[in-house]
Amino acid sequence: MDYTLALPKAQSPNLYLTHPTSREFEAIYSLGFLEWGDALTLPQYLEESAFLTTVPLARDEGMSIWFLTDKTLPLDQRPILCSCETFRNRTFTTDREGHFSEVITHSVASVFCNPKYRRRGYATRLLAELAKILPSWQAEPGQCIGSILFSDIGPKFYAKRGWHPFPLNNQIELDAMHVPDLSLPGINFIVEENLDQLCKDDEAMIRRAMTVSSSSQMRMMIVPDLDHMLWHHRKEEFACDKLFGKQPRFKGAVTGEPNDRIWIVWTHRYYEHPHNNPRDNTLYILRIVIENQGADLEQREHQVEQMRAILRAAQDEAAEWDLRFVKLWDPGYLLQDMVERTGIPHRRVEREDESIASLMWFGEGSGKDDMVEWLGNEKYGWC
Template sequence: MTSAKPAPYSHDEVHLIPTTSQAIIQQTWTNNREEWGKTLDLATYHAREVVLANQEFTNNSKLQVWVLVPKTFDPENPDLGLILSAVETFLRPGMVATKELGVRDVASLSVASVFTPAHYRGYGYGSLMMRLLWSRIEQMDSVEFTFLYSDVGPIFYARMGWDPKRSEEIVIPTDFSLPASGCTVTLDNVTDQSLGNLVALDAQQLRETMKVQIETTTDFTALAAVTPEPTCLQWLHVRSRFVAAHVLKLEQHEITSLGARDQASNSFVLWFHDLVKSQLFIVRWRVDPSANQAETVCALMSAAQAEAKKWSLTKVVIWNPEQSLGDILGLEIAYRDSAIPSLGLTVSSPTTSRIEWVMNEKYSW
């Protein structure tokens, strides 16, 4: 939508630049706090962002901030009021599978924190920034796909190359009675210490799944997945722990349980505590085909419910589950109109509508 008012700067007068300037980055936080930090005071919001930006998942240039600014903008002596729009990208490992080349390890780029200050909206700056970012990503030889989660519907980002994918969820209230299964499944708690080995096994299983799927499918010309890595999950838990200690100021704030694993199979669940929105997110879910499906599902979900209750959360949420999970639980798989997963391929290859996003779960968010 174009404003009837004259734009402060024409599109020819602005450009997109990466920045490492702390003054500029902190101003982008101040700007976007009105969207993603409404419940936090400015100092606490900045403190959280500093902590998150200094994790292994984000350091060594894996997190990059980009700003759309006038071409006259001086990064060394910036006028911080001239940040027209901003966005962050995260460099992450991925896998791509095709019949011709099999499964390959590649780099991927996730896009987040797209934000235009209110007084600069209506001039097309957000759209321009994303088109320019797409062009910059295409120039990164090592990056083969990029993805984001849209809160503005499926069309806006699709126009620029990010194709919307499956966006469904099951919501399980913590007081929901799970089906009786005569459960004999014994679970181990997943902790910081055991997370690395479990995630390595998950990545290996994902590779094997993609290999079999690409060899047998005729529905898709390529598969893409974000490779599981412990640093991403640790980043999520640092976020939860910060909220528990410094936002909600809980007396007991140390989150120690990161998931649950079946002792007898490769089945497991990994979760993330969204304490502000009172929900436990399932970030990764795997039920071994060799396991008793109903018993294992109920055991893992019961563990998730117990963890949610421990933190007084009202529900457990899982994104893009298999239909079999809904059938076992007796719950509906519903369309989700926010955080719509959107995938873009940056190399000359099939269109994204012919690519399946494997492991399209909360993990990649």
């Protein structure tokens, strides 16, 4: 049956959100291949999509796959009108009085409408149904405080549907280049065995900072835990294995002594095969941590040197793996100043059409940026 001949209206009571069978799963990801297949072939992308449901962050029902369809039709004969994924995130918040809570948010990712079914309101219906479900999805009452997404179609579409764009969508970009003197003392490369403790140290610092400092706004931060890092790393490892027959060993770089360290965790992303000389393949810095935020002037000069070494390590890693750029999301004023003082050529870019951080708030108030401060809006939180 050609379902396009009998398409229901987007407001039809016969439409609902559900989860796919294995055959419907393959159909959903086959449709999304042209948008998100990157450098992989279709069979490789389908294999990757199935694999990524089994890795940290996604497994144990951390990831849910949804699609809008007609509930009157039998399984495996239902049309895929629109689909998406959601991920459950551990999230820290503090209110205006400084009370700290650990709650959850749900990320919305990979919203996709079959091109044959577009401009009929199906994406709007899917998002409306999702907004009803997510506040209580896998959560006790009041435990889920919001939903985030990163829009690749500008800020307006999702804003009209309740996911309000945040102004923090800028990034620092550096060109990849080989750096000859990385054998200098002080730089240590991070391997997977190091990540668990670094993430725990990071989380402890975040808890202290959010508990001690005060703000006139409510604050929210997706926890940069090991599961988030490993989701990105399993994705990069799968792609690199298919493209190069090997996987990156280094997951980032660290310099300095305990309590005075700076470290970055990165991931390799291939939008096109490197043999095609693509422009967009990127080493993304998932998370950057500066331990000594209260350094004095003399210590700050030392931190600038540390930052220079860390960024040069990232540039070298990008060049080593045939990537074109290093990108760092949401640099605060301290980080921007430190990068400027390193003397490394770079660009500051505002993302206006893609990866626009957006928030739907389930608590009191509007959830817009005048009420909620979104901390750590870095690449690790993107899925």
